[in-house]
Amino acid sequence: MNNINAPFDSQSNFYRNPVGAVEVGTKVLFRIMLPRSLKCSNAELAIKFDNDSSWSYFHMFWSGEFGNDKELWECHYQVDKVGLYWNGFRLQTNEGIKYIVPTNPREKSAIAPSAGRAWQTTSYKKGFKTPSWPQGGVMYQIFPDRFNYSGNKKENIPDYRYIHEDWYETPTWQPNEHGEITNSDFFMGDLQGITEKLDYLEDLGVTIIYLNPISMAFSNHRYDTGDYSAVDPLLGSEEDFKALCDEAKKRGMYVINDGVFSHTGSDSIYFNRLGRFDTVGAYNSTESPYFKWYHFNQWPNSYNSWWGFYTLPEVNELDPSFNEYINGENGIVRKWQKCGNSGWRLDVADELPDGFLENIRKAVKAENPEGIVIGEVWEDASNKESYGGRRKFLLGDQLDSVMNYPFRAAILDFLRGADGCDVMDRIMTVVENYPKPVLNILMNSLSTHDTERAITVMAGEPLYDRDRAWQASHYLSPEQYEHGIRLMKIATGILYTLPGFPCVYYGDEAGMQGYKDPFNRACYPWGRENKELVQWHKELGKIRKSCNALKDGEISDAFSNGNLLSYVRFGDCSALFCAFNKGDNEIVMDIPPGYSTGTPLMDTKIRDGKLIIPACSSAFIQII
Known part of the structure; x- marks a missing residue:
């Protein structure tokens, strides 16, 4: 809520114009309001470019009285670099040097005896554009093994894959006899099964389908890539993928894939730790064409792996041969675009180096200028730090959009007790920090494959650090579930009307519940849906289609x-x-x-x- 009595409010165009992120080269008006009793003799804009060590000060001029007891000071400042600027204000008063500092969502700012936090201005590349087709749409995230099984029999299923016979039973959660979680149980959901449900998705208002990984792999989540170039046989074939994309386009839908490029599987044509493949993997020989993709501390058994999981060896994304394999003219990124996809969601984008992200963007846009690049970033992506420095995700050369976890946290916190004013401030902070081209296509979710189901978060017992056995035995009571449906309707109402587009995690619209993996990855409950909630999503989809705002x-x-x-x-x-x-x-x-x-x-x-x-x-x- 704007406060015209505050000394400064960065979210009000009375005090700052334009509000929010700006193209480089933009002149920004800064205006402050001071009590006349302060007898300010000089006001200065304090500003610095991101990690610069020193601040610069610019004189503000007195621009008039405001009411009976206030006065205004203002100046313009032109942002001339791409990146983040930080600003505050320094005052010379009858009480000595004072500063204007941010406070809370209601006050906005206050006059203080010492400098405090600063306000952020994001300056992005001139001419930065993002695809227009996602605007006003609805995304639907599908975990392919668990959405729908076409019934087509699959041949040559490896012995280690356990196939569930009951679509509705709980995914396997217990460790095996060696104490390992292998994620090797499957329900046979496939690409043709998704194609068969396109009419349902169209009726739901879906315009974008986001598929979790479909490449050949050895776990049900398929983040342990075995072969980037091939569809996992349990999901079908490359022709099935092309057919899905073709049928989706007939209904005005777009398909995007999950790009897992920070690591491969150890059981892959590239690493080949278990020797399943005819290829010479990096684990098999230091002369392997893939050897330089990986970092071995002591070949072959000691190597860098993703979060310490030995089955997920990390790759060197800046290795020229890996980069060419993924981003080259005949690389993986463009191969699947040629097959019909409209872009990529990048797994753990904040663990991918800037150079690799820039190359992915170039590859996607070279194949299709309207192709989309979305990154998985859990925090505010405008000021995220990793790899020892400030990241450049949203400045025009890397991502078009991000998974907007800050909105998810704000919505769920509101429905678990947080104050509406505080929650609105959290929402507006993202709006203020992100470039408008990004805001228009932010990917906003309530649940994902990496989180608890939203209805469980809002209506169930808190998870805390409880183990899988506890999670497997706890479901919402009938009373909790009924209350959860009411909360889901509010949550999705917010989700569908905030800047960006809503992303519905498969089954959320049907009332699916569940704590963390694998309980949040159960099969879609065909024939057992909560019809009230499904209809609510359909009506919200109609609003998105009819309201240009x-x-x-x-x-x-x-x-x-x-x-x-x-x-x-x-x-x-x-x-x-x-x-x-x-x-x-x-x-x-x-x-x-x-x-x-x-x-x-x-x-x-x-x-x-x-x-x-x-x-x-x-x-x-x-x-x-």
């Missing part, structure tokens, strides 16, 4: 506080007011100016000119 519109807070989270999405030709009441009591509120003649959606109630939001529910008003 959800494609690339702005967002502004509107009365968020306590149990209420509310905001406006607005564009050139439409707007949507959204309000969410997580509390146990009805909220009666004034309709925002301009919305009294709008169209109430999704059973939104208006009575005597007031907006009525029942306990634990949502409200939407659209104007066109």
